[in-house]
Amino acid sequence: MSIKTVSRVVNREEGVSPVLTARVDASIAYLGYQPDDRARRLRTTDLRTGVIGFVLVDVSNPFFSSILRGIEEVAREHNYFVLSGSTDGDSARQDQLVSAFVTRRVDGLIVVPTGDSIGPLSGEIDRGTPLVFVDLEPDEANNVDLVRTDHQGGARQATEHLLRRGHTDIAFFGSPLDIFSARLRLAGFREAMEAAGLTVRGERMTTGLHTPDQWQRLVTDYLVQTPRPTGLFTAQNFITLGALQALHALGLRDRIAQIGFDDVDLGAVVTPGVSVVPQYPLELGRRAAQLLFHRLEGAPHEPVREILATKVIERGSGEIAPSLTTPARPRSRPR
Amino acid sequence: MSIKTVSRVVNREEGVSPVLTARVDASIAYLGYQPDDRARRLRTTDLRTGVIGFVLVDVSNPFFSSILRGIEEVAREHNYFVLSGSTDGDSARQDQLVSAFVTRRVDGLIVVPTGDSIGPLSGEIDRGTPLVFVDLEPDEANNVDLVRTDHQGGARQATEHLLRRGHTDIAFFGSPLDIFSARLRLAGFREAMEAAGLTVRGERMTTGLHTPDQWQRLVTDYLVQTPRPTGLFTAQNFITLGALQALHALGLRDRIAQIGFDDVDLGAVVTPGVSVVPQYPLELGRRAAQLLFHRLEGAPHEPVREILATKVIERGSGEIAPSLTTPARPRSRPR
DNA sequence: CGAGAAAAAGACAACGTTGTCAAGAGGCAC
C-alpha cells in the first residue's frame, strides 16, 4: 500500500476502506510508529511549530518559574508548548538562546530582557517574530508588547505607607541600578519622599549588594548608628530577607518598621508578619502569553504596554509607628 | 547562484570563492535569512533534534523548578534545550505531554511520574526512547534509569533524630499515600520507631491533607489533646509550614520538637530555626540529565538507580527535648 | 452485461535543507 494511504489513515481522512484502515492501524500499533511532527509542519506551511520560547533570568527563582507557569497555562489552552532557557543575566547567553529558539522556528518569543541592549532581538522584531517583554523593559524597544509590574508606583505606595504612619527617616535598600526595575523602584521612593516634602539623603539609600547575608550586615550597620532610621523599605526579595535577619538578630523587629517589595514565603509566619508590595508573577506570565497569542492569531496592532497595578499587603511590620528613642517595648501597632 | 552554494556558505564549507561568499553573506544580512533547523535535522538523519522533554508536576513549585534548572545546566553543556510541561498530578495530562514531546522528536525524556501507572511511556520505553525518572518511581518501571532522594532513609534519620533526644511520643504528618514518596517516608518513620522498640499508634499518624491551612488546623487539634505528642515529624513542605503556624499560634514553638522533610525558606530566620531533612533538587536535576545524556551518547547499559543520601540540618526545632508537662518556659535548647 | 459514476488507492511534487556526484572553468605542461 502507498505512503499516502497511511497518511490518510493517520489523519483520519475520508475515503479509506475499513479493511485497509484496520490493517494500517494494526501495523502502526505493531511497529509503534509515531508520525514525525517536524516533517508534517515542514510540508504544510500554514501550520505553525506549536512552540513558543521563553527566555528568562533563572528558572530556579520562584518569581520567574511562576511566570513560566502562567505562560504554560495559556500556551496549553492553545495547544502550545514552551521551550525555556535561563540567561543568568548574561546578555551573550540571552542572544544565544534567542538565536537557537528562532532557528528552531518557535512561533513567538517571551523575554525577560537582560541588560539594556537587546542584541539580535532587534533583528527579530524587524522580521516580525511575535515578541513580548515581561517584567523588565529595555531602553531601546518601546515598539514591542510589554507586561510588567508598576515598579515605580509600587515603590511609591510602599513609601507612602510608611510616611502615613509618621515615619520621616526612612532608609531605602535596593538592587543594583543597572537593573531596570531597581531604577524605577528607587524613583518611586524618591517621588513619595519629595511629595511629602522630605529631603532624600544619599546616606539613606543603598543599592547594589547581592546576597541576603551582605544585606544583613549592611542593615545591621545602619541600625546601630545614631540616629537610626525608623522605617526600612527593602525593595527586593533577598534584601527583605537580609534585613529581616538583621532586625531579628538585633531584637528590633517590633520597633523598626519594614516594608518589602516582592512577597516572601513565610512572611505571614514570623512575628510581626512582613508587610510587602507583592508582585503577581503568575499573572504576569498569563498576560504576556495572552498578548503573544493575540499577536500570533490576530491582526497586526499597535504595541501594547501593560503595567500591572500594585497594592500593599499589611502584615504588621509595615504598620509599626516611628520610635526615635529606645522605648520600653511599645507593643502598640497602629491598625 | 544555486541553493547549494548558499548552503555551503552558511555552513562555512570549503571551496566557495571569496567573491561569492561575500555576496551570499551580504544577501543573508540584507534579507535577515535564518536557516530552518527543522529541515536541516530532517535531512541529516544522524543529527538529533537537540531538545529534551521534561515532564514535571508543577513548574511554579520551587522544588520542581530547581530540578528543571539542574537539567537545563547539563543540557546547556551539551548544546541542548529543554521543553517542559506541568501535569498537576493529572496522569492524562502526563500522557498528552509525553505524546506531544515524542511526536516532536525530543531526543530524550525526563519525567517526574504522576500516579503509579506510566501509560504511553511504557511504549516509549520499548521503542528505546532514552528516559529517566526523577523524584518518584512508578511501580511498573524498574527497568528505567532513576534518580531520587532516599525518602525512606531520610524519614528514618529524621525520626531517629527525635528519638535520640528522648522523644517517645512522636506524631507523623504526611502527604496522601497515593504518592510514592509519601509511602516511603511513612515507612521510614515506622522503621525507626519499631527499631527503637516503640509501638506506632494509628492515631499518631495522619496523611492526606493538602493545604498548609488544613494542616495548621489539624496540628492544632493534636496539640490541645492530653497527652499530646512531644515531637512532630512533618514529612513535607506544606505540612511543615502548617505545623509551624500551629505551633506559633499556640506559643509552643519552644516546647514541642519539630523536624521536617524538605527545606523551607526562612527556616533559619524564625526562632527556633526549623530543623529539616532537605532535598537537593538542583542536584536531582543535574544527575537525571547526566544519566540521560549518558544514555543518549554512550553505549547501552543496565538501568541505573541513584538514590541520593540525606542528612539532618539542625536549626533548633528538632533539638528540643521532650516536655511532657507544661513547665515554666524552659529556654533550654540542647546543642 | 456494459456504461457511467463514485469511491478508493496511488503517483508525484513540494516543504527547506544537505550529501553525492557531475559539469564547467581555469591553469599548467607538453
Place this chain on the structure above:
DNA sequence: GTGCCTCTTGACAACGTTGTCTTTTTCTCG
C-alpha cells in the same frame, strides 16, 4: 592546441510528511 588536473559551481535526490491530481477499483442502474 591538447590533455590532464584542480578548483568552483550546480543538478539532483533524499529526509518524512501532505496537497493535488490521476489511475484503478467497485458499485449502480439501465
